[in-house]
Amino acid sequence: MDEMRLHLKNKDKAWLVSTLNSAGDAIITCDLDNQLDFANAEALRILGRRLSDVLGKPLNDVLRLYRDGQQEPIQFWEYGENNQVTTAVGLPRRSYYLRPDGHKSYLSAHLSPLPFKAFMNIARESFLEDIQSHMKKADQTRFIDILKDSLEEQSNFNMELELLAPNNTYRTFRGMGRPFYDKNREYAGMIGMFLDIHDERFAEELFIKSQKKYYSLFKYMDSSISYFKALYDEGRNLVDAELVEMNLLRKDSLASSGMRLLGTNYRKWGFWKPKKVRVCSIAFRRSLVAEKTSNWKNII
Incomplete structure (x- = not known):
């Protein structure tokens, strides 16, 4: 029975790996010790490495990101006692990945340092509970409704919402992702991300205001x-x-x-x-x- 269960588990894992490898986005996963245990084909293409070169390596050793004008690589997290994560540093603007051949690959986005406890506890329930504590009430309800629709329809989700940042102000994020299912169409997990688009939305609002002002002068x-x-x-x-x-x-x-x-x-x-x-x-x-x-x- 144990052998059969292991066989089924391996088959499901192989199916999931095949699905992730066909994704157009780069996907990298790590175990609880921050050791890289999976990278799909697109991630390996961007990294400029083979899978055998990166498996089991610390993420910070594999994915070294730098910021223009700084010599030291970006540290995603700050650590306290017992090597526990204390602060999520985020990903600043003008960040780039340095390939082994010396080529700089600039990142098109940046991530704000949101202090989610869920970064240290990957249980699905604690993540949902923690991230909701950073939302406004209206966004909490909408967030859960959109996730439910995504699970029921087995489709991608895409939403905009405001999340509370460490400086006690709300920033606009776009949440996106999709649920994954095994061969029996049973729920197997969800992959998603929250992209900081606050500055872009702020710039759009300024543009609209300037257009209204210009139109008033023109009129x-x-x-x-x-x-x-x-x-x-x-x-x-x-x-x-x-x-x-x-x-x-x-x-x-x-x-x-x-x-x-x-x-x-x-x-x-x-x-x-x-x-x-x-x-x-x-x-x-x-x-x-x-x-x-x-x-x-x-x-x-």
């Missing part, structure tokens, strides 16, 4: 202004232009026809003669080539 300017979007054919030749927006002064000058023109192409405007349409086309082409705004006060 009330004392000059008649219109915005057009260039339209091209399959050969990338300019064929028309769509009126996207106009300020209040321009709308007033067009009276009741102003709002009806929004979203239409100027070639179809019935009140323009063919000669004026040709003149506008030339003005469009010149402004696109010169990459600057057209002054049409002598045209329209």
Whole structure:
């Protein structure tokens, strides 16, 4: 019976290894002593090493990450008494992996130092309990609901939520991952990650605010202004232009026809003669080539 159980376990492990090897993302796992016990094909490609060269080696020896301007490798965790993890340091910006051939592979993301006790206790229940303690109430409920849907539908999960950082402020993260199942479709585990996108979202908010401010200035300017979007054919030749927006002064000058023109192409405007349409086309082409705004006060 024990031999049969071991055989089934090995078959399930072989199936899981095969599944992870076919994944497009790099996946590395370690045992409780921080010794590397698995790396899939994509991880080995990035590392520039063979599996036999890294199995059983400490993770920090295999995956040496550096930050621009620093000589010493990044330490992911700080250790206290009895070699226990006390602080998760995270992964700073401008970090890179140094391959054996000396090539620098810069990382596209960074990880904030979130102090999860679950880093020291890998039981699934304690991880869920611990990570929820860093969430707002609304995100806790949504997080569990999304995980339940992922398990029931056996599909990937992808969500944005806020997690409490060590400085007692919330940062925006994208949580993503997928559940894995054995050959009998029994739940075998889940692989996921939380990517810090706080700075990206903050930059997007600033951009939106600046756009609103710019639009307000544009709307009330004392000059008649219109915005057009260039339209091209399959050969990338300019064929028309769509009126996207106009300020209040321009709308007033067009009276009741102003709002009806929004979203239409100027070639179809019935009140323009063919000669004026040709003149506008030339003005469009010149402004696109010169990459600057057209002054049409002598045209329209």
